[in-house]
Amino acid sequence: MALLEIKGLTTEVSGYKIIDNLDFSVEANELRVLLGPNGAGKTTLIAMITGQFKPTAGKIFFDGKDITGRAPDEIFLAGISRKFQVPNMYETLSVYDNVMISLQTDRKVFKYMFKRVSPAENERIWEILEFIELADRANDPADTMSHGERQWLEMGMLIGSNPKLLLLDEPTTGMTEQGKQRTAQLIEKIAKSHTVLLVEHDMHVVRRLGKKVTVLHQGKLLAEGPLAEVVENEMVKAVYLGKGRH
Ligand SMILES: Nc1ncnc2c1ncn2[C@@H]1O[C@H](COP(=O)(O)OP(=O)(O)OP(=O)(O)O)[C@@H](O)[C@H]1O
Numbered sequence: 001m002a003l004l005e006i007k008g009l010t011t012e013v014s015g016y017k018i019i020d021n022l023d024f025s026v027e028a029n030e031l032r033v034l035l036g037p038n039g040a041g042k043t044t045l046i047a048m049i050t051g052q053f054k055p056t057a058g059k060i061f062f063d064g065k066d067i068t069g070r071a072p073d074e075i076f077l078a079g080i081s082r083k084f085q086v087p088n089m090y091e092t093l094s095v096y097d098n099v100m101i102s103l104q105t106d107r108k109v110f111k112y113m114f115k116r117v118s119p120a121e122n123e124r125i126w127e128i129l130e131f132i133e134l135a136d137r138a139n140d141p142a143d144t145m146s147h148g149e150r151q152w153l154e155m156g157m158l159i160g161s162n163p164k165l166l167l168l169d170e171p172t173t174g175m176t177e178q179g180k181q182r183t184a185q186l187i188e189k190i191a192k193s194h195t196v197l198l199v200e201h202d203m204h205v206v207r208r209l210g211k212k213v214t215v216l217h218q219g220k221l222l223a224e225g226p227l228a229e230v231v232e233n234e235m236v237k238a239v240y241l242g243k244g245r246h
């Protein structure tokens with residue numbers, strides 16, 4: 001069984017199927033890119049995997065266990081961490097402290113703000129700071145960071161929670177071309193030791209990653225395979241041309 005296995009997943013809101021009988025799976029250690037026009041259901045799918053949105057029908061299996069309908073906290077503890085489109089961090093705390101808090105499984109910030117960091121934790125925090133290339137910003141408050149730096153810090157915080165599966169929803173949005181390339185590089189580094197599901201609109205980034213892609217459209221799986229094949233698919237072309245994006 002794949003690390004993430006989704007079967008017949010359906011989410012209906014007021015008679016409208018946002019996700020429609022979807023079968024989808026991601027293998028352990030894979031980096032999969034999820035594509036699809038605006039409103040295709042990508043963010044909704046991620047919210048269903050993390051338990052923030054309950055499916056109407058179907059099943060989600062993770063690491064061999066049925067996690068359908070489980071609470072978000074439980075799914076996070078089972079090893080799935082999500083990055084939102086907008087960075088989610090403690091604004092007034094330093095970059096170092098944000099990574100420190102991410103190592104604590106319950107993320108109860110006040111409990112850890114004045115805590116003594118063990119040598120092993122300190123080592124792990126610096127390892128993550130080096131990994132995301134923000135070691136020189138360690139003592140700066142998170143709210144003094146640029147848009148790109150905040151995204152990288154949040155990816156470091158995701159790694160801190162030691163997940164088996166990382167879900168990244170459009171992490172390059174609003175970045176400069178240089179920032180996007182740095183993000184792509186960081187994702188490649190993360191993917192060496194993690195399973196990643198990435199929603200990404202930027203085709204330069206998707207091409208650079210060169211991984212298997214899945215295209216969603218109207219909550220259904222439209223195409224799947226190597227990018228070069230998928231972009232030649234007539235249905236995929238029609239969907240993208242029709243929407244006027246890319
Ligand atoms: N809570 C909700 N209630 C009703 N409709 C919703 C809800 N959440 C999302 N939708 C609708 O579901 C569809 C899928 O939205 P979703 O945000 O998952 O798309 P997406 O693929 O992430 O798009 P984008 O590329 O713009 O981020 C859209 O038509 C959206 O309007």
Ligand SMILES: [Mg+2]
Pocket residue numbers: 042043044169
């Ligand atoms: Mg979205």
